[in-house]
Amino acid sequence: MSVAPEIKGWCPGALRPMQSGDGLVVRIRPPLGRLTPAQAAAIARAALNHGNGIIDLSARANLQLRGVSESSHTPLIADLRSHDLIDPDIETESLRNLIVTPFRDATTTDLAATLTAALARMPHLPGKFGFALDTGPRPVLTEASVDIRVERSADGRLILRPEGHPLGKPVRDLAADAIAMAEWFIAHGGVTNDRGRMAALIARGVIPEDCDSAPAYALPQPEPGLHADGALVAMAFGQMRAETLAALATFGHEIRPTPWRMLFLVGAKALPDYPGLITDPADPILRVTACTGAPACPQARGDTRQLAWSLALHLPRGQALHVSGCAKGCAHPGPSGLTLTATLSGYDLIRDGSASDTPSLTGLSRQAIPDLLKAPHAPSL
Numbered sequence: 294m295s296v297a298p299e300i301k302g303w304c305p306g307a308l309r310p311m312q313s314g315d316g317l318v319v320r321i322r323p324p325l326g327r328l329t330p331a332q333a334a335a336i337a338r339a340a341l342n343h344g345n346g347i348i349d350l351s352a353r354a355n356l357q358l359r360g361v362s363e364s365s366h367t368p369l370i371a372d373l374r375s376h377d378l379i380d381p382d383i384e385t386e387s388l389r390n391l392i393v394t395p396f397r398d399a400t401t402t403d404l405a406a407t408l409t410a411a412l413a414r415m416p417h418l419p420g421k422f423g424f425a426l427d428t429g430p431r432p433v434l435t436e437a438s439v440d441i442r443v444e445r446s447a448d449g450r451l452i453l454r455p456e457g458h459p460l461g462k463p464v465r466d467l468a469a470d471a472i473a474m475a476e477w478f479i480a481h482g483g484v485t486n487d488r489g490r491m492a493a494l495i496a497r498g499v500i501p502e503d504c505d506s507a508p509a510y511a512l513p514q515p516e517p518g519l520h521a522d523g524a525l526v527a528m529a530f531g532q533m534r535a536e537t538l539a540a541l542a543t544f545g546h547e548i549r550p551t552p553w554r555m556l557f558l559v560g561a562k563a564l565p566d567y568p569g570l571i572t573d574p575a576d577p578i579l580r581v582t583a584c585t586g587a588p589a590c591p592q593a594r595g596d597t598r599q600l601a602w603s604l605a606l607h608l609p610r611g612q613a614l615h616v617s618g619c620a621k622g623c624a625h626p627g628p629s630g631l632t633l634t635a636t637l638s639g640y641d642l643i644r645d646g647s648a649s650d651t652p653s654l655t656g657l658s659r660q661a662i663p664d665l666l667k668a669p670h671a672p673s674l
């Protein structure tokens with residue numbers, strides 16, 4: 294039996310945290326998609342002083358402090374505000390839904406500042422509506438869930454591309470053009486009951502004019518390890534202790550959270566060796582994605598992460614598995630090779646779909662799942 298999860302239609306922020314089974318979840322949106330070492334160290338301290346010391350990385354390249362109480366929220370915000378990590382008000386915070394490529398030069402950082410200023414002047418948009426600034430040497434954010442993308446065309450021109458459409462519009466004035474595309478989205482019926490995504494509007498055949506430029510060829514999701522400008526490090530399920538973030542704050546000169554739930558340590562010349570960090574792309578735990586699940590999420594129908602840990606070793610390399618505590622699929626909203634969705638009567642198995650898609654098998658016990666995964670292409674699946 295399955296019960297529909299509650300869809301809130303907005304993302305938690307720092308000023309508007311979300312209640313979870315282990316307290317308030319406070320989401321920090323790093324300004325311009327980066328943290329100074331001092332800011333990272335301050336977040337780590339704040340997580341220990343005002344939360345339960347657990348920090349999640351989100352698929353929108355944000356950091357979430359868990360286990361914050363009603364009484365510790367106010368001093369937490371004061372601490373974070375003193376490090377320039379808090380927006381002036383909830384409306385500004387909710388509009389600042391921007392993912393910036395971690396692989397960038399000074400031009401991209403300037404564009405991020407321009408776009409951030411423009412976001413504060415956007416019309417009222419649905420809570421999940423977001424932007425990606427993907428103007429590094431190659432686009433790398435193509436899997437991120439956003440609505441408007443700023444990219445470069447094959448010949449290096451800046452383009453604005455509505456999510457779901459293969460072509461973008463040449464940019465003349467980034468701030469004005471981004472606002473105009475958001476207004477176009479609203480004016481053309483993209484919003485119903487304060488919800489709506491660009492891809493859904495484009496799928497209905499509603500396309501902005503002058504979208505005639507293809508973006509440059511995109512790279513697949515980068516792997517953990519050393520890269521040209523620094524080190525990319527992962528953690529199981531994108532979750533770490535505050536002590537880990539405090540230790541990472543001493544590597545490199547800037548930390549850039551990524552939508553792959555990894556941190557890019559800019560300027561690091563060697564891989565940090567710290568308990569819980571994943572720097573080997575072959576680590577099996579990278580094959581699994583799992584949301585918070587039970588007991589920390591009140592909507593969860595079952596455990597997710599313990600099950601995902603136990604299943605990771607059964608997965609062949611290249612096989613992705615998403616374990617979701619309910620049909621909402623927070624950890625991986627898109628399709629995955631295999632998805633296990635917890636229900637009130639066990640786990641449903643979905644192939645090449647998302648957590649809410651029609652399952653191939655239903656009501657599976659935890660004990661039955663490993664054998665099924667060993668033969669992922671068996672006809673019974």
Ligand code: SF4
Pocket residue numbers: 298584585586587590591592593594617618619620621622623624
């Ligand atoms: S998908 Fe996971 S984290 Fe999201 S609501 Fe369901 S159980 Fe909670």
